[in-house]
Amino acid sequence: MNDFLTLMKPELVLTGIIFLLLFIKIGKGISNEHLLLLLQVLLLLNFLAGFFYNKPGSLFDGMYLTTGLIVLQKNILNLAVYLISLLFANWFKRLQHMPEFFMLMLCALLGMFFLISSGNLLMFFLSLELATIPVAAMANFDLDKKRSSEGAMKMILSSAFSSGIMLFGISLIYGATGTINFTEIPLQLHGSTLEVLAFIFFFAAFAFKLSIVPFHLWTADVYEGSPMAATSFLSVVSKGAVAFIFLSVLYKVFLPLQVLWYNLLVIVSVATMVIGNLFALRQQNIKRFLAFSSIAQVGFILVGISGSSMQGTSSVVFFILVYVFSNLAAFAVADAIATKTDAEEIDDYRGMNKTNPFLSWVLALALFSLAGIPPTAGFFGKLFLLTAGASKGSYLFIIIAALNMIISLYYYLRVIRAVFMEKNENPIEKITIEPSTKLALIFCSAGIVLIGLLSWIYDYIQSLV
Amino acid sequence: MQPGLYHILFISTALFFIGVYGFFTRRNLVTMLMSVELILNSVNLNFIAFNKYLWFDKMDGLFFTIFIIAIAAAEAAVAIAIIINLYRSHNSIDVEQTEELRY
Numbered sequence: 001m002n003d004f005l006t007l008m009k010p011e012l013v014l015t016g017i018i019f020l021l022l023f024i025k026i027g028k029g030i031s032n033e034h035l036l037l038l039l040q041v042l043l044l045l046n047f048l049a050g051f052f053y054n055k056p057g058s059l060f061d062g063m064y065l066t067t068g069l070i071v072l073q074k075n076i077l078n079l080a081v082y083l084i085s086l087l088f089a090n091w092f093k094r095l096q097h098m099p100e101f102f103m104l105m106l107c108a109l110l111g112m113f114f115l116i117s118s119g120n121l122l123m124f125f126l127s128l129e130l131a132t133i134p135v136a137a138m139a140n141f142d143l144d145k146k147r148s149s150e151g152a153m154k155m156i157l158s159s160a161f162s163s164g165i166m167l168f169g170i171s172l173i174y175g176a177t178g179t180i181n182f183t184e185i186p187l188q189l190h191g192s193t194l195e196v197l198a199f200i201f202f203f204a205a206f207a208f209k210l211s212i213v214p215f216h217l218w219t220a221d222v223y224e225g226s227p228m229a230a231t232s233f234l235s236v237v238s239k240g241a242v243a244f245i246f247l248s249v250l251y252k253v254f255l256p257l258q259v260l261w262y263n264l265l266v267i268v269s270v271a272t273m274v275i276g277n278l279f280a281l282r283q284q285n286i287k288r289f290l291a292f293s294s295i296a297q298v299g300f301i302l303v304g305i306s307g308s309s310m311q312g313t314s315s316v317v318f319f320i321l322v323y324v325f326s327n328l329a330a331f332a333v334a335d336a337i338a339t340k341t342d343a344e345e346i347d348d349y350r351g352m353n354k355t356n357p358f359l360s361w362v363l364a365l366a367l368f369s370l371a372g373i374p375p376t377a378g379f380f381g382k383l384f385l386l387t388a389g390a391s392k393g394s395y396l397f398i399i400i401a402a403l404n405m406i407i408s409l410y411y412y413l414r415v416i417r418a419v420f421m422e423k424n425e426n427p428i429e430k431i432t433i434e435p436s437t438k439l440a441l442i443f444c445s446a447g448i449v450l451i452g453l454l455s456w457i458y459d460y461i462q463s464l465v
Numbered sequence: 466m467q468p469g470l471y472h473i474l475f476i477s478t479a480l481f482f483i484g485v486y487g488f489f490t491r492r493n494l495v496t497m498l499m500s501v502e503l504i505l506n507s508v509n510l511n512f513i514a515f516n517k518y519l520w521f522d523k524m525d526g527l528f529f530t531i532f533i534i535a536i537a538a539a540e541a542a543v544a545i546a547i548i549i550n551l552y553r554s555h556n557s558i559d560v561e562q563t564e565e566l567r568y
Contacts, residue, residue: 126532150551152550160540167533168481170508180529
């Protein structure tokens with residue numbers, strides 16, 4: 001019993017918050033502002049609670065696993081959700097159904113926690129669905145906007161289809177190996193044709209969730225249609241969680257098929273980087289632009305995953321940590337502008353630094369970090385990813401990845417150029433942002449600058465792997 | 466003749482590809498959802514068949530099937546809610562009509 005409480009602490013705390021929200025919803029109304037403040041405090045406590053009383057272990061006959069690394073991954077996701085509750089405060093306050101939105105978001109987060117901890121294909125499938133279905137409902141939260149319901153429709157249908165494909169793969173794995181346990185599957189895998197087919201079906205589902213190239217088509221539409229808070233949750237938290245479990249599935253469960261998945265990863269990561277970059281070049285809408293840039297970023301994550309297990313894991317976890325700060329900051333600035341002025345085109349941002357110097361600088365810093373320019377943490381993130389990828393010795397692959405980094409510089413700098421250098425008769429008016437949002441933006445900027453410079457963070461991640 | 470594993474696998478694979486074909490060719494959202502259900506049912510058949518013919522000492526496959534049925538219901542509920550909302554704003558559940566978002 002004691003074991004149960006300590007090992008499942010992150011999930012239990014989160015479940016407690018979800019139940020509390022449910023009771024608040026049933027009870028007499030409480031104003032949005034007070035509720036948001038309460039939630040911010042609770043999420044902060046939830047984040048801080050992740051650092052105490054942790055120990056590795058497993059529960060339910062190996063269905064639920066936890067290690068130091070998994071606790072760290074959960075803390076990163078907790079931090080991201082806490083930052084979302086601060087960064088989009090403006091939007092949340094005007095939201096009619098705020099408790100429901102947070103309930104859905106926290107349910108999805110709970111699903112991701114179980115997903116990261118899963119040690120069994122059944123647990124994996126259930127938690128993946130718990131992590132996906134609420135996000136589709138979140139994408140539909142702008143009920144009166146046509147785009148929002150369209151985006152949600154595309155999201156739910158493609159996720160249902162991808163989970164169908166994944167289940168077909170799982171059923172073949174079960175047929176070939178006779179077990180659904182993560183520790184027993186690698187012992188039974190011998191590389192037969194059936195297993196290869198099963199793995200490819202399984203991989204396709206991951207490709208859908210991570211928006212890897214042949215399966216990336218839903219991404220831009222869903223990102224553009226959904227409300228910005230849902231978009232940022234989808235692009236940062238959801239992607240991070242799936243990337244974490246992808247690591248352990250590839251390195252532990254499918255280790256006997258390593259040659260196969262390495263070759264597959266090389267092909268899809270080159271395709272993802274190239275297509276993500278090429279489509280990002282021609283986007284005018286800032287949300288679509290960020291969507292395609294996030295597809296390209298996933299390509300870089302795959303470069304890291306293709307490396308050896310130790311370096312791959314630590315570099316991907318580090319990159320996701322950096323990605324949380326930089327992507328959330330970029331989305332928050334875009335949201336602050338979009339809610340006040342409805343400006344979503346990059347051309348509207350011209351000359352913004354005259355009227356909104358703070359937002360402009362945060363946006364510039366975030367985009368520099370996403371592009372991977374040296375003093376920022378994004379550079380170190382990409383450096384570690386490419387180093388991990390290079391450890392397998394295929395340098396052509398790394399050269400292609402590095403060339404893609406240069407292409408991506410063009411479109412990130414295009415936005416920065418529009419903000420700082422181009423002249424505009426009537427730039428965006430002065431925007432006043434909430435104090436909590438401002439604090440979170442400063443925190444994000446500090447994170448972008450400092451994470452790369454404080455080398456103990458990477459060392460700490462490496463010590464956990 | 467007693468049906469063997471291959472017969473059942475043939476049916477389930479055919480069902481899977483009928484589902485995939487339907488998902489890509491149908492333009493009505495509810496029919497697309499039905500195609501996904503076909504895929505899920507083919508998976509259920511697979512699990513039951515493997516459990517009965519190959520790995521009958523453990524019940525993993527059966528449990529998996531029960532959970533898939535439950536999750537499919539949950540997924541369909543959310544999907545239909547979204548489709549109803551889409552119908553309210555677009556007055557149609559044809560995918561061709563949903564063209565606000567384009568490349």
